[in-house]
Amino acid sequence: MLDARSRQDVTLPKDETEPHNPHLPADHPPVKRPRVGVLLANLGTPDNYDYWSMRRYLGEFLSDRRVIDYSPWIWQPLLQLVILSKRPFSSGAAYKSIWNEDLGESPLMTITKAQTEKIKAAMQARYGDDVLVDFCMRYGNPSTKSKVRVMAERGCRKILFFPLYPQYAGATTATANDQFFRALMEEKWQPPVRTVPAYFDRPSYIEALAQSVERAYAMMETKPDILVCSYHGVPQRYLMEGDPYHCQCVKTTRLLKERLGWDDTQITSTFQSRFGPEEWLKPYTVEEVARLAEDGKKRIAIIAPAFSADCIETLEEINEEIRESFEEAGGEHFTYIPCLNDDEAHIAALSEAIEDNLKGWLD
Structure with missing residues (x-):
């Protein structure tokens, strides 16, 4: 299922279709103009800081075997019966103390959106309309699955997946990649893909x-x-x-x-x-x-x-x-x-990594 935040993006704009091909049957679905998708990925955020929003988010996060690799037979009873009955309250209070009340979202969501918009502008300047830039979260919304679906619907025949972690870790980069590959398993027309490696030494x-x-x-x-x-x-x-x-x-x-x-x-x-x-x-x-x-x-x-x-x-x-x-x-x-966030030098470094990893697809 697509999450609510992404569902509205799936409708294909008319300017993203190819001109009608006379060799196709009249009832053939519109053919999408091929493009390359760049999908940024961050850790994730609860939808709100209330108990049930926090419980859903923490439940997904702490059930990830890349994050907590103890036996599920031991870990899940402890998680479901003890940790998730108490921790949503303390974590919710922590999120409330930093919440962006004006936009109704966490700072991570606000900043990731700003990063995406600036990278989108950089890619537009470099490649025109040949590249579609979007973002997803490993946990919570917008989900990786929903954004892969959007990219497929909008004609992305190649996708570059970029986990926004400077250093590689199994609990961050690898689990983001895992989720991306799981999403691809549900696509009838699975595009060629690349993942951006750790960029700590750039x-x-x-x-x-x-x-x-x-x-x-x-x-x-x-x-x-x-x-x-x-x-x-x-x-x-x-x-x-x-x-x-x-x-x-x-x-x-x-x-x-x-x-x-x-x-x-x-x-x-x-x-x-x-x-x-x-x-x-x-x-x-x-x-x-x-x-x-x-x-x-x-x-x-x-x-x-x-x-x-x-x-x-x-x-x-x-x-x-x-x-x-x-x-x-x-x-x-x-x-x-503060973190580098949407600082211009940071956006330039991330854009450089994207351009390097698009070589051979777009030159």
């Missing part, structure tokens, strides 16, 4: 990160003692099982340090959002910022290079929980540097 992406840091530092009278690069965590076990995420995060920090011309004392990597009983990638951001304060680092800045857009983990977790941990340990000045 010079244009590192440049966009560095510019955001330089702008933030230029606005401060006194520079921070250290910049904390906080990445979303995953279980330590995933690294041992071959997931490259940790290595790509550490390399992101190193490349950013080199671009800024800093030494190791000015920047560090940490990991946030630990969930469950097992050990996750360390150091944990919430503990490390407290240790830094206790060691005399009274002024810190924090950036989240694993997120392409500000969301609950940055606007609420970093700016509230992690800030509080730092200040309670004696920290005095805490600066959060």
Whole structure:
């Protein structure tokens, strides 16, 4: 089924059909003008912050075996009977604190829409009407399945799928790709497809990160003692099982340090959002910022290079929980540097990645 937000887009505009082919029967359905689809994908968002909206969203997210890979026989009873009876309340309160009330949506939705519009304009300038740009969410709406259907209906005979995660992780990039491939399984005319790989080491992406840091530092009278690069965590076990995420995060920090011309004392990597009983990638951001304060680092800045857009983990977790941990340990000045969002340098880096991956399809 198409979700409500996407259903209206399926009607094919008249200017997207080919002129009538005299060799076709009179009752032949309209032939769509072939084009290439670029489908951006982000993590997802609840439709609202009420209990049932949160429960539906968390249920889908936490049932993903790429995210929680415990046996369903053990995990699902715990999830359905315990976690989903309580967590929607606390998560709903967190979302409410950052919700875009004017538009009735989460900041992640607002920002992803803005990114899509700017990338759409860049692709229009580069390729004209040959490229259709849209976005989907891995969890929640608009669903990946609905947007693949829209692209097929609108004549996309090739699709480039772009998970908006700078670093690859099984729990982010891979599950987005999984969902994309599942959607393709339902298409009668399945188009050739490509997926965009992790872009953490693209010079244009590192440049966009560095510019955001330089702008933030230029606005401060006194520079921070250290910049904390906080990445979303995953279980330590995933690294041992071959997931490259940790290595790509550490390399992101190193490349950013080199671009800024800093030494190791000015920047560090940490990991946030630990969930469950097992050990996750360390150091944990919430503990490390407290240790830094206790060691005399009274002024810190924090950036989240694993997120392409500000969301609950940055606007609420970093700016509230992690800030509080730092200040309670004696920290005095805490600066959060926003995600790249729809910054022009970020859009240019994403557009560059798209153009590179369209080579051979569109030149």
